[in-house]
Amino acid sequence: xxxxxxxxxxxxxxxxxxxxxxxxxxxxxxxxxxxxxxxxxxxxxxxxxxxxxxxxxxxxxxxxxxxxxxxxxxxxxxxxxxxxxxxxxxxxxxxxxxxxxxxxxxxxxxxxxxxxx
Amino acid sequence: xxxxxxxxxxxxxxxxxxxxxxxxxxxxxxxxxxxxxxxxxxxxxxxxxxxxxxxxxxxxxxxxxxxxxxxxxxxxxxxxxxxxxxxxxxxxxxxxxxxxxxxxxxxxxxxxxx
Numbered sequence: 001x002x003x004x005x006x007x008x009x010x011x012x013x014x015x016x017x018x019x020x021x022x023x024x025x026x027x028x029x030x031x032x033x034x035x036x037x038x039x040x041x042x043x044x045x046x047x048x049x050x051x052x053x054x055x056x057x058x059x060x061x062x063x064x065x066x067x068x069x070x071x072x073x074x075x076x077x078x079x080x081x082x083x084x085x086x087x088x089x090x091x092x093x094x095x096x097x098x099x100x101x102x103x104x105x106x107x108x109x110x111x112x113x114x115x116x117x
Numbered sequence: 118x119x120x121x122x123x124x125x126x127x128x129x130x131x132x133x134x135x136x137x138x139x140x141x142x143x144x145x146x147x148x149x150x151x152x153x154x155x156x157x158x159x160x161x162x163x164x165x166x167x168x169x170x171x172x173x174x175x176x177x178x179x180x181x182x183x184x185x186x187x188x189x190x191x192x193x194x195x196x197x198x199x200x201x202x203x204x205x206x207x208x209x210x211x212x213x214x215x216x217x218x219x220x221x222x223x224x225x226x227x228x229x230x231x
Contacts, residue, residue: 002160002162004160006160040223041223042206042220042221042222042223042224043161043206043208043221045218045219048218056218090160090161092160105151105163105166106163106219107163108153108160108161108162109160110158110159110160111159111160
């Protein structure tokens with residue numbers, strides 16, 4: 001285990017539903033990330049939080065709303081998603097802060113497999 | 118834009134043989150590279166990294182080679198085992214002082230045959 005947990009592992013939702021993905025890291029890290037992994041595409045960075053402050057948002061649609069209440073927890077709130085949003089959503093954490101530019105290894109959770117009907 | 122890519126989408130290797138997974142990158146300013154392994158149903162797992170001031174780094178059964186002249190990165194796995202079957206990603210970090218981020222390749226699937 002990497003020390004990063006994600007719940008739920010699988011989620012099926014309709015386009016009008018509201019759901020949330022949860023990530024928790026037990027490593028004492030200072031930066032956390034949300035990635036989207038679609039078939040045959042590279043990992044896409046969605047959001048970065050460093051010391052609980054959002055420092056990166058890669059032009060993600062507003063139907064995805066992140067929340068980082070503390071350095072150990074990260075949420076991704078989902079609202080009125082589209083079928084093309086179906087993917088594996090991965091959370092990661094790293095020891096150093098984003099702004100130092102010197103973070104190294106990112107530790108990934110197992111992901112949440114999201115299906116939007 | 119800058120991109121990181123892999124030459125082979127699928128690599129089939131017999132158990133016990135050595136595996137070589139290749140990666141091409143296009144950003145000559147990248148200063149740090151990582152290889153990740155992703156098994157089915159799991160998130161990516163760090164394997165090994167290398168900085169741009171090095172051309173080779175060895176780990177346990179794995180070696181990463183960096184050729185900055187041709188912007189090429191490779192992962193060598195010695196004595197490949199069934200447990201090595203997974204998708205392997207390379208990632209680069211374009212040097213940008215602060216707020217640099219990783220750019221990932223699409224991945225190569227390694228299949229180990231008995």
